[in-house]
């Protein structure tokens with residue numbers, strides 16, 4: 001986690017977190033890890049932008065001291081109060097009691113609520129500027145991207161945007177912090193989408209509002225607080241974000257997510273046939289077994305694809321609970337406006353579709369064809385499964 005020099009006097013201090021198993025206690029990052037990027041600007045006035053999680057504060061302050069004596073830091077800008085960026089605050093205050101904390105008006109209240117800190121704080125307003133010498137900061141209010149107090153900070157002379165959670169992603173960029181360090185960005189874009197759907201998607205409208213505020217602003221570098229710093233092609237991540245945000249209210253991409261789960265294998269016998277039918281239709285397809293795949297990895301497909309096929313049995317008069325949990329999380333993350341179809345096995349009275357009808361009402365998903373069958377699927381059921389998948393795929397394609 002050595003500091004990186006972004007420009008002559010702007011540095012990124014990325015903390016590499018490889019020990020957290022579940023980000024926010026929910027989202028698996030054991031394989032991928034995550035970074036907490038903090039930024040230092042050295043000028044006539046010295047500024048630090050965001051911090052890191054409390055767990056890493058000692059190492060973080062050690063690295064910070066290689067760049068500056070904390071006692072010489074004039075300002076700490078808090079873009080976002082979430083503890084993965086502010087957890088080191090008490091330790092920082094001890095090392096740099098003179099540093100004036102700058103944040104939105106809501107941040108001032110939250111500093112008291114979360115840390116009991118009330119002194120040496122100043123709130124900044126939307127569009128306010130702060131001269132540092134040869135650098136100048138502009139504060140851009142971005143409420144609900146991702147908490148109500150959130151703001152972005154823009155450095156005018158280098159055209160660098162510090163947007164905290166926005167444009168960030170899971171994953172540790174081991175071979176360089178810049179987008180230009182990688183010939184293939186697909187891993188980071190996949191993890192940025194997963195992060196978006198897990199953390200930010202519920203706030204797609206505020207993201208679009210923030211996007212409006214950024215339009216016309218020259219952006220040479222996008223320096224988020226998680227993951228890559230984008231300075232080769234900063235527009236790439238902006239465009240991706242705006243596209244993903246638009247799926248909060250507009251139709252998503254022409255693709256299908258096939259979600260399946262089974263207790264004893266009867267529904268799963270049908271999955272292969274439905275899948276073959278979907279593939280035969282030519283529609284782009286993503287398949288997830290909800291009993292083995294954490295919802296964190298399922299949300300990206302649900303967000304991106306217009307169509308969803310649900311394959312799961314009836315359980316105690318309702319839908320198989322593991323599938324219910326996925327749909328509940330999709331509702332929380334505001335995965336709305338989908339075309340859906342259902343297939344699944346039941347033993348006597350059924351009931352899965354009762355749940356689906358009520359759940360889809362809340363999410364504005366349209367339930368089209370239903371293919372349910374008693375016990376194990378017959379040869380005829382399997383044939384019907386192929387045709388059902390093909391028809392649904394064609395309706396989306």
Ligand SMILES: Cc1cc2nc3c(=O)[nH]c(=O)nc-3n(C[C@H](O)[C@H](O)[C@H](O)COP(=O)(O)O)c2cc1C
Nearest residue numbers: 262263264265266267313316317346347348349350
């Ligand atoms: C715990 C449990 C609860 C069930 N509850 C119902 C029910 O309320 N109504 C019904 O029609 N079938 C019910 N069934 C029967 C299953 O829906 C049926 O066995 C089905 O074939 C299971 O599909 P699967 O092999 O894909 O898990 C239940 C089965 C289990 C194991």
